[in-house]
Amino acid sequence: MSNLESAPAEIICSPTTSDATPAGLRVQLLTSRDVPLGGPRAMTVHRTIPQRERSLIGGWCFADHYGPEDVSAGAGPGMDVPPHPHIGLQTVSWLFSGEIEHRDTNGVHAMVRPGELNLMTAGRGIAHTEVSTPETTVLHGVQLWVALPAHATNVDRDFAHYVPPSVDVGGAMARVFLGELFGSRSPVTTFSPLLGAELVVDAGANIDLDVDPTFEHGILVDSGTLRIANAIEPLDVARTEMAYIGLGAKVIGLINTGDEPVRLIVLGGEPLGEDIIMWWNFVGRTHDEMVVAREEWMAHSERFGQVRGYDGEIQHLPAPTLPGTRLRTRDNKPGRA
Known part of the structure; x- marks a missing residue:
């Protein structure tokens, strides 16, 4: 998915360190902001990171x-993202309902379907399109990006598809896609240690996630309200909110206190340990990298190639104007578990 904000912020992300305490999990609640994907009738997405x-x-x-x-005929525009570029990242597409058609400059033509992972590696440069299919009536899912570590920023373009099994863990069903x-x-x-999974927690169920204490974690709630049971102060996380848990956690206790199942996405990974800059659809290490990538995209460089088979009106999504100044490095220290 492209970041279609007309004036995307240039974000400088710093590496982080932390320690642990046995007093319970310190949990940071992250609320989302609404971002329209395109014009006045655009689909709105809820963005929890970066912030x-x-x-x-x-x-x-x-x-x-x-x-x-609802993207059925006449109800809404659905998703129609013209050819747009990426560098320095992997895109992770995961749907709960609907279907999206993917095309990229490696010649990959694939469908994104519920419960099936599509992972695209940009490396030095790739372009792709994403279009919800005419048969889709309800579109619902998450689009995630992973920053490539410095040693992998120039890897070859790639694409992977995986259908994870549904695992019954007693009170919940899990699909582990990374x-x-x-x-x-x-x-x-992946090029750094990561975790990505969908969980559907039964009404009234109490689930313990045994997690890697060298990872930091985010729990993104899609539906219902979830309680982080072993937080220092038990915390309820509502739809579109994310609970952040820092390094040191070995168990994350989850309780569904409601009468309906709760669906959530679990994200985790070792701290990247590097300063990165994110701007528009690019991840790099310096401002100059962003400038060059933008110039090459606007010049139709072979660095990004050409997407074939997309029949939309816009065949080359223009890049926004770069900001005139840099933002300061943001405090990104993990909480104490």
């Missing part, structure tokens, strides 16, 4: 949550 309070969770650098959106949880491991390659 002023938290730029990174491990290598995870971007989380958009959208829907359920990393490992509940004994289920994804075979998909």
Whole structure:
């Protein structure tokens, strides 16, 4: 997915360190901001990271949550993102309902469907399109980005598809699309240690996540209200909110106190340990990298290639104007678990 803000902020994200305490989990509640994807009838997404309070969770650098959106004929515009570029990141597409058609400059033509992971590696440069299919009536899912560590920023373009099994963990069903949880491991390659999973927690259920204490974690709630049971002060996390838990946590206790299932996305990873700059659809290390990438995209450089088969009106999404000044490095220290 492209960041279609007309004036995207230039965000400088700093590496983080922390320690742990046995007193319980210190949890930071991250609220989302609404971002329209395009014009006045555009679909709205709820963005939890990056934000002023938290730029990174491990290598995870971007989380958009959208829907359920009625995109049936005449109801809404759906998703139609023209050819747009990426550098220095991996995109992670995960749907709860609907279907999206993906095309990229590696010649990949694939469908994004519920419960199926599509992961695209940009490396030095790629372009792609995303269009919800005519058969889609309700579009609902998350679009996530992972910042590539410095040693992997120039890897080859790539694309991976994986259908994780549904694992019954007693009171919840889990699908682990990246990393490992509940004994289920994804075979998909990442360039830093990561965790990504969908959980559906039964009404009244109490679930313990046994997690890696060298990871920081984010719990993004899609539906219902979830309680972080072993926080220093038990915390309820509502739809479109994210609970951030810093380094040192070995168990994250989750309780569904409601009468309906709660669906959530678990993100985790080792702190990236590097300063990165995010601007528009680019992740890099210096302002000059952003300038060059923008210039090459606007010049139709072979660095990004050409997407074939997209029949929309805009065949090359223009890049926004770069900001005149840099933002200061943001405080991104993980909380104490």
